[in-house]
Amino acid sequence: MTLYIDADACPVKAEAETVATRHKVPMILVANGGLRPPRNPLVTLQIVADGPDVADMWIADRAGKGDVVITADIPLAAKCVAAGALVLRHDGSALTEANIGQQLAMRDLMTDLRAADPFRQGSGKGFTKADRSRFLDALERTLRQAGKTV
Template sequence: MTVIYIDADACPVKAEAERVATRHRLAMKIVSNGGLRPSQNPFIEHVIVAEGPDEADMWIADRCGKGDVVVTGDIPLAAKCVATGARVLRHNGEAFTPANIGQQLAMRDLMADLRAANPLGAGGGGRGFTKADRSRFLEALEREIRAAQKDKT
């Protein structure tokens, strides 16, 4: 059965993913170091991992696989999950795929280098999360769930 894994750190679409998981009657695991209010939904499991960097990421990467869907904004985690055959979405609905994950990692590293080279420390922070992003995420999650369920068979 398809499982939806949510990297809960700063995830703005937990509620939307929960509604979709419930509609499809799929298990959803919300993984974090704590500090989240647990859902009473029987399809939702809150997984609390040990404190420390990347503990939630490692937990998800060790368990996801072909036929599962992972929601994360963390590019290194996305790369690990894509390598397992899982389908991976950003919060705004953009898919991480075997075809684009290498470029995504390279861009992440380039941007980190550029930020480190900026002596004033000035920089964006990115644009805000919009209703359009939320809508794209919902459409993409539906699409990826259907595809993941085919992957399982």
């Protein structure tokens, strides 16, 4: 079991490290750069080349059954779910076989709406303490669940 973090814009890296360390699960931060090398022996920093979706492809090529992936990227989540990995967003919500199709469709719809109206502003709500708390609880449960599948 490995915990993969799509780390470039992940607001819960420290929280994920705390939970992974408690469970003694190896964690890999995948990024294009700009992160300090971790001091924790369970945490590895994987720097990938610059370019669109390079970090996502690196994770998708490796994540599988028994692994956990933290990402907000819906296409990456879909690939990981298809490979048997458990996937969480930063707010703790799970992306599963039951909801990934709907999430992909919603992503495509929003992309089309933004393309049709360039003045349309995103509704990006801030990341709250409640989101962080939900993430911690969800990761705790998900790592226990993943541990039972390996």
